[in-house]
Every structure is written in C-alpha cells, then in structure tokens.
Amino acid sequence: RVVDSPTASPLSAIAEAFEELSKTLKDNKNGQEIRLDTFCQAASLVSILFRCLGLAFKFAELEYVAKLHGLLEASKTCDTLKDIIDLDVASDTVKTSGSCSRNLRRVRQGLDLVRAIFQLLLTTDDNSLKEVASTAYGQVCAPYHTWAVRTAVYAGMYTLPTRDQLFMKLNETEQSAEKKLKRYITASIPIIEYVDKLYLSRKITLDW
Ligand code: 1PZ
Structure with missing residues (x-):
C-alpha cells in the first residue's frame, strides 16, 4: 500500500495514522487494545x-516530544496503553511526574x-x-x-503564523486541507475517549 510521505503531506500522514489506530478499536480480534508503539508513532506525527508554529512554541514541542519519548521507551517492555496504566496503578504512580500514565495523559x-x-x-x-x-x-x-505556562502560551499566540501561511507550510490549500482536518477529527475522537476510559474505569478522575 502506498502511504503518503509525512514531508509531502503531513496532514495526510496524520489523518491516516489515526484512522489506522481507530480501526484497531473496532477490530475485535485485537481485543480492542491499542498498542503503545503504534500509538507513539501516530502521536509523533503531530509534532x-x-x-x-515558529519559535515561540518550541518549548511546547520539546515538552510534547519529551512525554512521547518516555512512552516510546516504555513500549520496549509494555505492549499496550492498558499495560502502562495497570503498572502505574500497581505502584501508585499514576499521577507522579514523569510516569507513563501521566505522560499519556499529557x-x-x-x-x-x-x-x-x-x-x-x-x-x-x-x-x-x-x-x-x-x-x-x-x-x-x-x-x-x-499560571506560568498559560501566560506563556497566550503570549505566544501573538506570534502564530496566519492561516494561509500555516496551510502553505503544510503543503495544503483550503480545499485540500478541509477533508484531512475532518478525517483526523473523526479518527481521534474514539481514541481520546478510549484513553479517558482507561483512567475512569480504574476510578482515576481526569481533573489533572
Ligand atoms: C494552529 C494553531 C496553533 C495553536 C498552538 C497552541 C499551542 C499550545 C501549546 C501548549 C503548550 C503546553 C506546554 C507545557 C505544558 C506543561 O505544563 C505540561 C507539563 O506536564 P507535566 O510534566 O506536569 O506532566 N506538559 C504537557 O502538557 C505536554 C505538552 C503538551 C503540548 C501539546 C500541544 C499540542 C498542540 C499542537 C498544536 C499544533
């Protein structure tokens, strides 16, 4: 199968990766488990x-990539998203800074x-x-x-590129982008809900 190269069309690559992930949720033979390595691959495309977005959001990128890196390391020993939560529940480290369950939440x-x-x-x-x-x-x-992070993020908003510039950098036009934005939205919603359910079903609230 021919897969769009992430550099030629980042939005296609992102949409496609999340569609693949959301398929595993419908597919009963996997027991509807999401694999940690596949999840990390899809999530890394988002970076x-x-x-x-420019230099002002460099810190956000580094933060995001650091969390993903932690999860990727864990994928050497944990197969699924469920496994990392269960391990952190067992060691009471679900919300501990730098733990996999916390990185997954971020x-x-x-x-x-x-x-x-x-x-x-x-x-x-x-x-x-x-x-x-x-x-x-x-x-x-x-x-x-x-408060400090929120203040920095809202200040950074003034430095964002324009919509035209963003689509141009992504090799898209208004027309070509629309379908891909919709594809990501549709595919990501069940994945996000699935991740939330992993916590909620273990009586972990999501107020953090
Ligand atoms: C096209 C429009 C662009 C909009 C850009 C909006 C960017 C928002 C950036 C948010 C930055 C958050 C930075 C730091 C967050 C930290 O407080 C937490 C700390 O977690 P802890 O160590 O306490 O467990 N880090 C994170 O939440 C991980 C980083 C998340 C950044 C996700 C942003 C993804 C957005 C991509 C937008 C294109």
Whole structure:
C-alpha cells in the first residue's frame, strides 16, 4: 500500500495514522487494545505541526516530544496503553511526574487540542489563528496548566503564523486541507475517549 510521505503531506500522514489506530478499536480480534508503539508513532506525527508554529512554541514541542519519548521507551517492555496504566496503578504512580500514565495523559491532551483547533478551523475563515488557537487551548489544556505556562502560551499566540501561511507550510490549500482536518477529527475522537476510559474505569478522575 502506498502511504503518503509525512514531508509531502503531513496532514495526510496524520489523518491516516489515526484512522489506522481507530480501526484497531473496532477490530475485535485485537481485543480492542491499542498498542503503545503504534500509538507513539501516530502521536509523533503531530509534532510536525509544531514546526509550522515558529519559535515561540518550541518549548511546547520539546515538552510534547519529551512525554512521547518516555512512552516510546516504555513500549520496549509494555505492549499496550492498558499495560502502562495497570503498572502505574500497581505502584501508585499514576499521577507522579514523569510516569507513563501521566505522560499519556499529557499526550492525550495534546491530541485533543489539535482536534479542537481543527474543528474550529472548519467553522471560521478568519486568517488569524489567534482566536482559534486561544479558544481551543482555553477549552482543552488551560484548565490543567499552571499560571506560568498559560501566560506563556497566550503570549505566544501573538506570534502564530496566519492561516494561509500555516496551510502553505503544510503543503495544503483550503480545499485540500478541509477533508484531512475532518478525517483526523473523526479518527481521534474514539481514541481520546478510549484513553479517558482507561483512567475512569480504574476510578482515576481526569481533573489533572
Ligand atoms: C494552529 C494553531 C496553533 C495553536 C498552538 C497552541 C499551542 C499550545 C501549546 C501548549 C503548550 C503546553 C506546554 C507545557 C505544558 C506543561 O505544563 C505540561 C507539563 O506536564 P507535566 O510534566 O506536569 O506532566 N506538559 C504537557 O502538557 C505536554 C505538552 C503538551 C503540548 C501539546 C500541544 C499540542 C498542540 C499542537 C498544536 C499544533
């Protein structure tokens, strides 16, 4: 099968990777488990988006990549997302800084932020990304971030590229991007819900 190269069309690569992941949730023969290594591969494609945002979001990229790296290391010994939560539950380290369950929670928030940004991009044609990005961040991530991080992120919003510039960097036009944004939204929602259920079904609340 021919797969779009991530450099030629980052959005296609992202949409495709998440569609593959969400398929495993429908596929009963896997017992509907998501593999940690496959999850990390898909999630790592998202960091391409950061590189289109400029230097102000470099720190966000480094943060995101660090969490993913922790999960990737764990994938050498843990097969599935469920395994890392079970291990952290057993050692009472679910919320411990740097633990896999905590890193997974952070990566999940990043994926949901991208989902929210994509959804808002479909509802407006404002050429500034500031409103879209601020609204999405305020809904999805800000409640869980410290005051210092929130302040830095909102300040960084003034340095975002325009919508035109973003699509150009992604090798997209308005028309070509629309379908791919929708594909990611549709595919990511069940994955995000699945990750949340891993915590909730173990009586871990999601207020962190
Ligand atoms: C096209 C519009 C672009 C909008 C850009 C919006 C960018 C928001 C950036 C959010 C930065 C958060 C940076 C630091 C967060 C840290 O507080 C936590 C600490 O976790 P801990 O160590 O306490 O467990 N780190 C994270 O949450 C991991 C990083 C998440 C960044 C995800 C953003 C993904 C967005 C991609 C947008 C293209």
